Amino acid sequence: MADPATISPATLLKDELDIVIPTIRNLDFLEMWRPFFQPYHLIIVQDGDPSKAIKVPEGFDYELYNRNDINRILGPKASCISFKDSACRCFGYMISKKKYIYTIDDDCFVAKDPSGKDINALEQHIKNLLSPSTPFFFNTLYDPYRAGADFVRGYPFSLREGVPTAVSHGLWLNIPDYDAPTQLVKPLERNTRYVDAVMTIPKGTLFPMCGMNLAFDRELIGPAMYFGLMGDGQPIGRYDDMWAGWCTKVICDHLGWGVKTGLPYIWHSKASNPFVNLRKEYKGIYWQEELIPFFQSVTLPKDCTSVQKCYTEIAKQVKAKLGKVDDYFNKLADAMVTWIEAWDELNPSGASKSSDLPNGASK
């Protein structure tokens, strides 16, 4: 594997990565990203009214899917793709044919690092994905593969090769990704703290994955990145990315892959309405007190050697153990199965690595 630190930004995976953007707005924000995004193919998932025309700035190579397209392509299976919620973005992951995905919200702009330099978030995500993770033993000097860092004394040499990185979770300056109650009590709080660190989230630890500034190895973990049933007709919202993150982390832990969080930062420009968010989130705020222990207790059998098998097993356990919390979880479990069926229909096995892992890949 080429040393990510030496690959020039311009050639960084430009033919192996798609940028997925969920949107209900025009995409002027792309002007600010042009220097970094123009070489890449965009997959725009237009939510809401399909008859509304979305303006894409000149010079970008893109495909755009609205609700009519999703219904046409997936037929009845389109029921698993949320409507009127950013969760619709996962359709872009499914329809892509590339090895990597970067997803970003349309109110996220280029942030500046402490030296005042524009941050190429995509380049940092790619470096994160192209370098190994260390989920089995925490390195106190953070990412040992970054220039100027290394493994510290006492770090087992047998573990220094690391494991493949499946997910790179970036952060946000200005408007942090707070839940509605926190937003309500701290309406003026802005994140001004730039922490120059990338860390592997240890095996066995869950985390709140935000879909605002997120990259992943689609061939490895794509089928687990289902952003669950939210929005129109659903009792809950703003837990789509959280659900995907919990499923993804459990599967990465089982298959021995890593999840990183930290750099890069983007500039999150606007806070969504906290009262609207509270209405979307409130059931999730008490449900998650049962969801987290559930995901912490999920065990996957050794014969779950593909992401699809792992994901289908989790869906089975969701139905068995969470169906009694609320009937929504029976619906969500069914939608998880539909998602995998749709994924495999659009990505016949062998098209993506996650469907045929070498034996013994499961931990």
Ligand SMILES: O=c1ccn([C@@H]2O[C@H](COP(=O)(O)OP(=O)(O)O[C@H]3O[C@@H](CO)[C@H](O)[C@H]3O)[C@@H](O)[C@H]2O)c(=O)[nH]1
């Ligand atoms: O119905 C909708 C609403 C929005 N979108 C698109 O989704 C992203 C995020 O929208 P927005 O920035 O308005 O909302 P945030 O609260 O800041 O988003 C964060 O909360 C999470 C909710 O799941 C989300 O993952 C985070 O990013 C924009 O691109 C909107 O255009 C939509 O498609 N449909």
Ligand SMILES: [Mn+2]
């Ligand atoms: Mn936003």
